[in-house]
Amino acid sequence: MRTFSFKIDPLTGEEYYEVYARGRQLLNDPHLNKASAFTPEERATLGLDGLLRSAVTDLDAQVDRAYEAFQHKPDDLEKYIFLVALQDRSEVIFYKLVTDHLKEMVPIVYTPTVGTACLQMSNIQRRFRGIYITPENIGHIDQVLQNITLPQVSLIVVTDGERILGLGDLGSDGMGIPVGKVSLYVAAGGLHPHVCLPVCLDVGTNNQRLLDDPFYLGYRQPRLRGEAYERMVETFVMAVKRHFPDALLQWEDFGKGTAFKNLERYRDRILSFNDDIQGTGSTAIAALMTAMRIKQHRFSDERYMIVGMGQAGTGIAMNILAALEAEGLSREDAASRIFAIDMQGLLVDDDPALDAPQRPFAQRRAAVSGWTLEAPGRIGMMDVVRNARPTVLVGVTAQTGLFSEQVLREVGQATDRPIVFALSNPTSKCEATPEQVWKATDGKGLVATGSPFPPMEWNGRILRSSQCNNMYIFPGVGLGALVAKASKVTDGMLLAASRAISGMVTPEQEAQGLMLPPMEDIRRASTEVAFAVARQAREEGLGRLADDAELRLLIEKAQWTPHFVPYRAG
Numbered sequence: 001m002r003t004f005s006f007k008i009d010p011l012t013g014e015e016y017y018e019v020y021a022r023g024r025q026l027l028n029d030p031h032l033n034k035a036s037a038f039t040p041e042e043r044a045t046l047g048l049d050g051l052l053r054s055a056v057t058d059l060d061a062q063v064d065r066a067y068e069a070f071q072h073k074p075d076d077l078e079k080y081i082f083l084v085a086l087q088d089r090s091e092v093i094f095y096k097l098v099t100d101h102l103k104e105m106v107p108i109v110y111t112p113t114v115g116t117a118c119l120q121m122s123n124i125q126r127r128f129r130g131i132y133i134t135p136e137n138i139g140h141i142d143q144v145l146q147n148i149t150l151p152q153v154s155l156i157v158v159t160d161g162e163r164i165l166g167l168g169d170l171g172s173d174g175m176g177i178p179v180g181k182v183s184l185y186v187a188a189g190g191l192h193p194h195v196c197l198p199v200c201l202d203v204g205t206n207n208q209r210l211l212d213d214p215f216y217l218g219y220r221q222p223r224l225r226g227e228a229y230e231r232m233v234e235t236f237v238m239a240v241k242r243h244f245p246d247a248l249l250q251w252e253d254f255g256k257g258t259a260f261k262n263l264e265r266y267r268d269r270i271l272s273f274n275d276d277i278q279g280t281g282s283t284a285i286a287a288l289m290t291a292m293r294i295k296q297h298r299f300s301d302e303r304y305m306i307v308g309m310g311q312a313g314t315g316i317a318m319n320i321l322a323a324l325e326a327e328g329l330s331r332e333d334a335a336s337r338i339f340a341i342d343m344q345g346l347l348v349d350d351d352p353a354l355d356a357p358q359r360p361f362a363q364r365r366a367a368v369s370g371w372t373l374e375a376p377g378r379i380g381m382m383d384v385v386r387n388a389r390p391t392v393l394v395g396v397t398a399q400t401g402l403f404s405e406q407v408l409r410e411v412g413q414a415t416d417r418p419i420v421f422a423l424s425n426p427t428s429k430c431e432a433t434p435e436q437v438w439k440a441t442d443g444k445g446l447v448a449t450g451s452p453f454p455p456m457e458w459n460g461r462i463l464r465s466s467q468c469n470n471m472y473i474f475p476g477v478g479l480g481a482l483v484a485k486a487s488k489v490t491d492g493m494l495l496a497a498s499r500a501i502s503g504m505v506t507p508e509q510e511a512q513g514l515m516l517p518p519m520e521d522i523r524r525a526s527t528e529v530a531f532a533v534a535r536q537a538r539e540e541g542l543g544r545l546a547d548d549a550e551l552r553l554l555i556e557k558a559q560w561t562p563h564f565v566p567y568r569a570g
């Protein structure tokens with residue numbers, strides 16, 4: 001049942017909510033609760049008399065008070081728990097706090113702390129957010145979607161929890177990730193919290209720790225697989241299409257096998273994209289575009305080693321391939337510059353075990369048959385480093401410290417400015433810290449990581465690493481696609497997003513080694529991405545036919561900043 005409607009006073013043009021909820025119900029609804037900021041008039045007319053303490057404060061004072069309490073929390077997990085509890089009390093106070101202190105808050109509500117939280121979700125969770133769909137309730141999915149109390153659903157982030165960050169299968173404890181992504185859609189992208197829905201497809205888990213944990217709150221079964229799984233996803237997607245035909249669906253942290261399938265199966269059928277394949281791939285290529293400017297190189301001047309051909313590795317490899325082809329290289333010539341390593345070692349074209357996403361990135365056997373190997377057989381990372389002498393290193397393996405000092409040193413000798421992307425999340429899974437890269441390369445490495453790291457002083461200079469995280473892409477892509485009323489998210493739209501992000505990096509930032517805008521600029525970055533995406537959608541004939549100025553205005557109008565709207569009793 002609706003608890004309020006958004007209205008505009010025809011006489012004054014004032015925006016307000018006509019509120020049907022009263023008293024405790026109002027205070028218990030995080031979308032409506034203003035807590036001590038309810039005005040005396042609202043208190044009198046909405047049944048709040050006596051339910052609040054005497055003082056009437058404004059939003060700024062509420063945020064100051066919350067920030068003070070936040071700072072007293074002893075560690076990051078406690079800070080996370082505090083912020084989630086605040087969000088459960090009042091979305092507006094929560095988002096105002098997060099946007100006012102973005103740099104400090106993002107690593108708590110998002111990567112890396114959200115990873116720590118997901119590892120203990122069943123123990124720390126107080127209230128549930130979003131919706132959980134299981135093999136038991138998928139049969140009445142229409143009822144489930146009717147239980148959503150949001151006034152409108154425009155944006156859905158969905159996971160099945162199989163590959164949460166670099167932490168693996170966390171079942172529905174992984175719901176922390178869609179919740180965290182939604183926080184960035186609002187704080188960075190500017191979407192209204194009333195239109196964003198986190199969803200967990202709780203199909204069970206193969207994580208024995210969770211299955212054995214008496215406190216685990218998820219669907220306590222081994223993962224649903226095969227046709228039954230695919231049927232469930234199809235039923236979900238069709239229900240989304242029926243109930244929220246204009247919404248954008250973001251696929252998040254699925255396992256590799258299902259992620260590629262879902263993306264291909266649905267990318268032309270509904271407005272959707274995969275954050276881990278396309279979002280991470282687009283952010284990485286944006287950072288590489290900047291790196292080429294810094295080095296005054298073309299993509300074809302570099303040799304690329306990608307370790308870990310999961311979703312991120314494959315997405316990045318596809319974008320590098322496209323960038324090389326855009327410089328005029330043939331597909332074959334372009335692919336020969338990419339050395340992709342997965343479980344079996346370097347991907348080589350005579351390996352019968354290659355899967356479809358790996359195949360375009362396999363080296364020709366003839367190209368590597370003359371290599372000197374550490375041991376015959378499998379071609380390992382060190383063999384590639386020694387023989388191919390890569391100048392760009394991308395790690396997406398969830399293997400902590402994989403890029404050893406020796407690897408980094410050798411790459412440092414292959415080029416003036418080695419480019420090292422150690423992208424696994426959270427911090428505990430990083431392949432190499434920026435400090436390790438700089439120490440091994442005499443401060444010359446251009447470094448990006450998935451989780452944030454502090455800068456470092458080196459011979460009197462400040463060196464900075466970039467947080468190459470899909471947070472630079474997804475909020476703006478979602479906003480831009482929605483504002484443009486695009487029917488799908490295309491590769492062209494994602495490329496436009498990457499160009500916009502790279503274009504924001506200033507020469508001063510480049511001089512410090514930054515390849516992406518600093519995190520403090522994430523809101524502006526999202527606006528630029530949204531504009532680039534909407535414009536590209538128009539160029540491709542998939543979006544609104546508005547001119548650039550109109551698109552800018554539409555985006556500006558769509559972006560919400562946290563504030564309270566006056567309430568009138570309805």
Ligand SMILES: O=C([O-])CC(=O)C(=O)O
Pocket residue numbers: 111164165166253275276424425450469470
């Ligand atoms: O959530 C993040 O920080 C980036 C991401 O999508 C992942 O690591 O799966």
Ligand SMILES: [Mg+2]
Pocket residue numbers: 165252253275276
């Ligand atoms: Mg992800």
